[in-house]
Amino acid sequence: MNALPALPLNRRQLLAGSAAVAALHSVPGLAQGAGADLVVINARITTMDDARPEASALAARDGVFVAVGDQATVAPLIGPFTQVVDAGGKRVIPGLIDSHTHSIRGGVNYNLEVRWDTVDSLEEALHRLRAQADRTPEGEFIRVAGGFSEFQFKEKRLPTVAELDAVAPRHPVLIHHLYKMTLLNSRAIAYFGYDQPDHPVYPGGTIEKTADGRPTGRLLATPSGLLMYRTLSQAPKLSIRDQINSSVQYMDELNRLGITSVSDAGGGGMEFPDSDPYQVVRWLHANDLLTTRIGYHSFPQVKGEELDNYRTWTQSVRRGDGDDMLKFVGAGENLAWASYDYEIFADKRPDIDDGAEDYQRQIMTVLGESGWPFRQHITYEETGDRLLVVYEDVARGAGLVPGWFIDHVETFSERNLERVAQLGGAVALQNRLQFQAEDFIANYGAEALKKTPNFRAILDLGIPVGAGTDATRVTSYNPWFSIQWLTTGLSRGGLPMYDDSNLLNREEALRLWTVGSSWFTGDLGRKGAIADGQLADFAILDRDYFAVTDSEIAKLGSVLTAVGGQVVHASGEFAAHDLRHIPPVSPDWSPVITFGET
Secondary structure (H helix, E strand, O other), X not given: OOOOOOOOOOHHHHHHOHHHHHHHHHOOOOOOOOOOOEEEEOOEEEOOOXXXXXXXXXXXXOOEEEEEEOHHHHHHHOOOOOEEEEOOOOEEEEOEEEEEEOHHHHHHHHHXXXXXXXXXXXXHHHHHHHHHHHHXXXXXXXXXXXXXXXXXXXXXXXXXXXXXXXXXXXXXXXXXXXXXXXXEOHHHHHHHOOOOOOOOOOOOEEEEEOOOOOEEEEXXXXXXXXXXXXXXXOOOOOOHHHHHHHHHHHHHHHHHOOEXXXXXXXXXXXXXXXXXXXXXXXXXXXXXXXXXXXXXXXXXXXXXXXXXXXXXXHHXXXXXXXXXXXXXXXXXXXXXXXXXXXXXXXXXXXXXXXXXXXXXXXXXXXXXXXXXXXXXXXXXXXXXXXXXXXXXXXXXXXXXXXXXXXXXXXXXXHHHHHXXXXXXXXXXXXXXXXXXXXXXXXXXXXXXXXXXXXXXXXXXXXXXXXXXXXXXOOEOOOHHHHHHHHHHOEOOOOOXXXXXXHOOOHHHHHHHHHHHHHHHHOXXXXXXXXXXXXXXXXXXXXXXXXXXXXXXXXXOOEEEEEEOOEEEEEXXXXXXXXXXXXXXXXXXXXXXXXXXXX
């Protein structure tokens, strides 16, 4: 990897200017904390603090909330250098926390991707590709790397290869769709060599071909997504400088939506701990440029090498290494490829490998003896039947380190959820089915969908639970899609998925995205609520979450977001409160420049 560039200013200097910072610290008494750094007044604050559920003002100093109440409460803390924000009666919530995402990888790729997250027709989706082709240098890739469902389009279908060729005849085009398939136009087929007799073959994947052996442009996960992910990883990457720029732009986009913290689940193509994405995020952290808190997990890349990976990593990395902006949390989400069950709900359920239990037992024993908690991707009840036996065995031996949890659990029964509860684990829920409900019904039926996943049973069992997205290559990074799903049960295609008995009210859904998700980075009681002593992360919403219609939930955003009491995003009437310098998007043909907010 190339050396990472030096920048003249870090984030704190960008926020205030180095001269201003020096002047501030020279004021007698202020450096010792006599005044608050930031005060918000005239607000409708939902605190998620049971001791004080509502407030109208808050104050933050040295990264934490120091006063929450009314204007009289915070008035004594307003000093000459205090940034005072009049919220104008708008709703304020704790910063949203995504309990399962792939933001480190998503960040370094963000500037390359055309996003279809909010597009409601295939016509508009193809228009975006055509517009991007018009401004992209010939031969450069045009890609859509997840975040959408064909059911959100009024046409209820994906584009054809002929349509992709027509809108971008001089560019390779790649469309990555969930775990289901990847679409390639003719130029992309030739780029990857899939029209050649000696092209690579990936177990569990199918390069679909016509009867006479010509590739159709469809790469299918049958059931492994390895073919899709390896193909995507072989497309051109950004330079290191542009990966840094891309990550900054991506964090700003998350901040725009009210996200202040994420639990990163690792991901394919990210060799822990030294691949480019990890190097980039550590460089951003060292230069005080992170605007989203990141707790991250490891992710072995090569099947059969996982045990050796964990034996090596546990000797040099400790749980909690880092700080409140970037810290290591534990192992997973992939503990062992043999145990990985891909969620392709349109097809039959895939089985994990024969003998997966024995290999996973060895891995979990190493983790238990090393004091590493873990997370694990488990989709299906049948996988839970097999692997929870291993959990129970390890609990009696090396032990399950507190802080472990399971991601997804879409088809888990109450019986297996009870086993998780008895073992002291947690569950991270994502809105993956919101993008695939129609496929699920076609394969399993509408009745089975009604409790997939079983929100109410998880909550009733007292299992710690947080909400997330599984962005960016599967679902959208937009947290409001997930919140709309939890409260309305609507798929991205508008299909009602659940009865009222399996829906959450708006306060419950917001709690899963704040206090609930704080558990998953080991920060319960430290973030997720607007309360004295907690990390001062919050968002002022553009509209009142508790007053908008169900359809408007997915369109919510933040007009001011703060992390640690520092404004990291502001727009509209609040724009003057954001003193940062966000660099221009690079490269200069990036789709983010044209389409920006999804």
